[in-house]
Amino acid sequence: MKAPALTQAEQRITGRARLAGVLGWPVGHSRSPLLHNYWLRRYGVDGAYVPLPVKPEDFATAVQGLKAAGFRGANVTIPHKEAAYRIADVLDESARRAGAVNTLVFEADGSIRGLSTDGDGFVASLKAEGLKLARLDRHGGLAQPHALLLGAGGAARSIAAALQATGMRVSVTNRTRDRADALVEALPGLGVCPWEDWEKALGAYDLLVNTTSLGMEGGPDPAFCPSLKAAGRGLVVADIVYVPRKTPLLAEAERQGLQTLGGLGMLLHQARLGFLEWFGVNPEVDDATRDYVLRGGRS
């Protein structure tokens, strides 16, 4: 039987294809294969990106195996981000700040470079949406904006570090105070707001970011919807949760006329850097990309 001709939308994988993938356990929920293969087709790159379900105890063996098999690198997701940090020979500034690695690059000299693109992905998404965090001081000049992060896990750390690097003041609030204090130790200059007080204190902030899984479908509390009554009119409310696209927190912010930012942008922007490293093209994050990933690849 004659094979059908390739259309422009189909993937071309030759013997010289560049390879990358995502290491996770489990990995079935990851949208990264969908996203990277969409970009590979769109830019006509001879390459493939595959899911790599790897148990924690097999992580180091798998990484060495991928390197030996000629892979260009891999994304790393839960629960491997700390192990990836340890296995990297060279850490980028972003990875050092975040204390974790979500992107591995296998260099031509055999070394492994580790990057953390989550925090920078969040900042890029904020900029791409054109959200302005402007706060005026008493004299009508521009004051340093202040961000409040809900949560003190790995996502909070990488976002806090990336926001600090932009010159913003950053505070965290967390149900378990010890974890918030540990974050301050890792990232000097960070402020802490007690978990019981943050809703009342919102007027002091220009950006609120939910870095927890509260509000996520299937998470610990999908209905999570704090009061935003104390917010100033200029507050930007961001959520890193992207399922559902509009979390109860974002819906409440919209009802109050506040600017909002959903989690999908961060997911797409954090992926850009890895794609550029492995496949040599800086892909665009636009509505077509967003729609494709949201539809789960169905046309």
Ligand code: ATR
């Ligand atoms: P990640 O590395 O993806 O950020 P994590 O390290 O498990 O994930 O962190 C999850 C964050 O969500 C933590 O800040 C956690 O708060 P605790 O440190 O108190 O556990 C927060 N979180 C999870 N479920 C929560 C809940 N029901 N109420 C409040 N905070 C919650």
